Amino acid sequence: HKYFVLNSIDDIIKALAEKAAEKKEGEWIIGTWFDDTKLRENRFPTKHDLDRASTEHPIYLGRAGGHNAVANSLALKIAGISRDTPQPAGSRIEKDESGEPTGRLDELAAMNLVRGKIPSPSPEEATRIMVENWPRLEEELLSWGLTTIHEAHIKAPEALAYQKLLRQGKLRLRVGLMLDGMAPYKGYATSDLSRQGLCTGFGWSDKLRVIGVKLGVDGAMGSKTAYLNEPYEDEPDNVGISRVTLEELTEEIVKCHEAGLRVCIHAIGDRAIDMALDSLEEATKRKDWRDHRHRIEHAGLVWENQLEKMRRLGVHVSASIGFCYPIGDSHLEALGEWRMKGYYPMKSFRKYGIVAGGNSDGFGSNWAITGIYGCVTRKTLKGHILSKEEAIPVIDAIKVYTLNGAYLEGMEKEKGTIEPGKLADMIVLDKDVLTIDPDEIIDLKVLMTIIGGEIVYRRTE
Incomplete structure (x- = not known):
């Protein structure tokens, strides 16, 4: 394949x-x-x-x-x-x-x-390597039809590289930085950042902005390390892994919230999501920041009580529905059919007023078309349908990867739709996604990517 x-x-x-x-x-x-x-x-x-x-x-x-x-x-x-x-x-x-x-x-x-034993470049060398290799990577991203990316785990070398690329006029994509706050939480997420102006919404230009801080609770479904309330289907002693304690997570989220930094929390399993929501609930009690737009990254197994809590707390989701097609079969095997009702519940997110943007990851979920296909058909590579009742119409699936993503960034007034006064970011596909058979969505090709009204990628094949 x-x-x-x-x-x-x-x-x-x-x-x-x-x-x-x-x-x-x-x-x-x-x-x-x-x-x-x-x-x-x-x-x-x-x-x-x-x-x-x-x-x-x-x-x-x-x-x-x-x-x-x-x-x-x-x-x-x-x-x-x-x-x-x-x-x-x-x-x-x-x-x-x-x-x-x-x-x-x-x-x-x-x-x-x-x-830690593998030789690694110095911070200065890491910045140089990224700047030198960025044009090749960016061209690949543009070929997928991406116009904005939210880059996770940003440390100083990457942040400096993006700023250098911006100054040199070599940044065609729009980039949002999720500063690294992974365990053991010695990253950027301190009150010092807000005193320096580096809080959520800070931007060098419309091409480079601070999104917030990336944190992580658990692992992944396919490798059976996502943290669950009930054991994996064929491993009765395995409920996955929590990288942090609830106390550690809460301390860091409170610190970010008080510093004006949005948190983007990797939580896939339902137990990990419980931890994230409990920590966010405590943070929102400490400071009144009503439009924080804190978000759960992935949110792979979510139940109604959690959806209600998300709505109450104003928490949204960067959903990995793009996993459904390429690796959904391994998730079905790991979780069992009985848990599929909570598997990336795209329709339920909308029902509860939770804004779900679609993210990219590995496994072939790199570009939005894979996720749009997952939203609409819920089909896996082997043809299984994972919770058909959570399917959404094509037009809503497109919003997941356009307007909803802009909302998660706090930029829905500037981009996410094509209308007068907004940034002219858009793509051209080889077929009309609104009228073709849903099963054909997965084979769509990007013909052109346009950012700020400028054609930055054109398919040549």
Whole structure:
């Protein structure tokens, strides 16, 4: 399938071995974005698999989604990970029945034990690398029909790179910055930011603005680390992972709220969403900020009591309905049919007055068409329909990726619709999305992307 190049563990090992042959002994080999649910073996790779590629090079391979990884034996040794290593808070080092690490690492604290040993560029070098490579990345984003992006986990090197690109006139996309506030919450989210004017809504121009702070509660559904109230369908002892305690989360959200910084909280599982809403409720008691537009990122499993609480608190959603088509089958397997009523409930969001914008992520959900298709058909790659009653009309699905996204940014008066006085951001598709058969939506192609009235991308094929 077009989303997945390497289709088996053997394919991965072959690619890693080829890379090992090009490197000196002891040099790191880094890979990313495998999806075990799409591999022929239908399992997570282990250190023993990676050892087949090389035992003379430390190897680190990140899973799609960024919540899990696998390392070979040498990488684990360099990181000091053994049978005696205690489980890091808010994450997991998988161990076999004998107590030996398998190589699988779940969530940041565990992954960082290895990642901290990988040579990385200095902050100045990281900024330079991003500026140099941005034109190629931006062209790809424009080809997907994106006109505004909200970039998560922004640290100083990325923020400086975007400002440099803006000064050089090399920023065609509109970019919103979600400053990094991930655990252990040593990021930008302090009251110092608001004193410097760096609060939600601060902007260098209409091309570069501060959205807020990105926080994270849990993992992902496909890797079964999203934090649930009830166990995963085939793993009765597994309810996923919470990266933080409720107290830690509340402390950080209160701090952001008081500093005038919108929080964008990664919460996929229903239990993670409970934690996020409880923390937001406490924050809203501390300061009267009625139009804060705090939001849940993903919101993959949501029930009616949570929808009611979102409405009461004024919390909105950046929904990953784009996951439905490419990886919805793995979510159905993990959660079971009985939980599908709460799976990205797009119609219910609208019913409860919650503004749901559509986001992009990996797994083939990079561009809006995948999400629009998911909103309208609720179909997976294998043809399963996940909660048809939560489907919405095409025109409303388009709003999810246009006007609603602008609302989440606080820019609905400036963009999100095509009308006099607004920024002229729009795309041209090869077919009329309003009249074609819904099953054809997934095959739509972007012919042209226009930002500020300027054609910034034109399809040449």
